[in-house]
Amino acid sequence: MTRSYQHILLAIEDGVATLTLNRPGSLNSFTVEMHEELAEALTVVSSDDAVRVLVLTGAGRGFCAGQDLSLVPDDLGEVLERYYGPLVTRLRELPKPVIAAVNGVAAGAGANLALACDLVIAARSASFIQAFSKIGLLPDAGGTYFLPRQVGSARAMGLALLADKLPAQQAADWGLIWQCVDDEAFAATVQDTARRLADGPTLAYARIKQALQVSAGNTLQAQLVIERDYQRELGQSTDFAEGVAAFNGKRAPRFVGH
Known part of the structure; x- marks a missing residue:
């Protein structure tokens, strides 16, 4: 089964739901419309007993670049409370495994969206960037919660303050993500892992x-x-x-x- 949306894709097959952020021209950055479509798609996934695992990925060369900065809202706090917070919470509380298949750059809220998932599998060419300080902000979408718990306070502080690019292999070495795999093996690894979880308890x-x-x-x-x-x-x-x-x-x- 495939459901068509304007900014995302949802495909469900053999117990595996694949949710693809689909704004490749803007590295799948978030808009209000994308948030609303994601909320609807997650309702479908959570209510369908046939779905045993969710894979979250991005179209094109990026996973997600965070908030679309051409559409900056007047009140960032309201946007976090209304959209990003509920999205992260729903992924964490979904009673099914969630795999972030990070196919390319994951920046800002996009990086922390991946970290909200249960397993993060990244292509070797992918990277993670806590880009917030570059525009005068602090990590959000759960970033200040996930980072120190997964890599320790020293590395979390460095990632947040300096906003340097963290290659996927280094992210795996630090324990930030589950697995980094060669690009040519990425799709098969994600598929095999999803199949294994879909067949599980x-x-x-x-x-x-x-x-x-x-x-x-x-x-x-x-x-x-x-x-x-x-x-x-x-x-x-x-x-x-x-x-x-x-x-x-x-x-x-x-x-x-x-």
């Missing part, structure tokens, strides 16, 4: 996301309670029964996602 993936996202703010005891409660739920699931049966039968499991 979707409910378990949802609980893994939730448990890891709250762990940094929890005590050990609080986190042990979360593990107990989620594991109790998962232990009653169809997928757990199938996983055990497959293990004992020395065969590949056939998960149904619940």
Whole structure:
């Protein structure tokens, strides 16, 4: 199934939803219209039980260049509250794995959109730029939250203050992203990873996301309670029964996602 929008593309096939930012002439930079279309597409993805994984990528030579600076709003705070904040929150809370397939430059809010996803796979030619300070701003769209947690305070400060380009391989070496792959292997790697997740235990993936996202703010005891409660739920699931049966039968499991 393919849904047509003006600024994005949404294709759903065999449990994999691929959402493509589609303003290649402006490196897929954000407009209000794109935000509104993304919100609608994410509603489709979240409500479709047949979708087991979401891939977010960009058309052309870039992933996303952040806000379209030819359309700067009067109140940046309002735009963050109305559009960027809800977008990041929805990606984090989506009860399905989300892969950012970073095919080219990811700058400003575009870089932090990628970091809001569960796995970031980048082509070797891609790069990440916290470009905000170059125009007198601070990292937004979750940038000040994600950066220090993923690369530490020293590197986060350097990336934010200097706004230097961070090559994909260095981003992987620093632990900012999951994987950097050669350009010629990029599409196949994304496809294989999406297929693997789409065939996996979707409910378990949802609980893994939730448990890891709250762990940094929890005590050990609080986190042990979360593990107990989620594991109790998962232990009653169809997928757990199938996983055990497959293990004992020395065969590949056939998960149904619940």
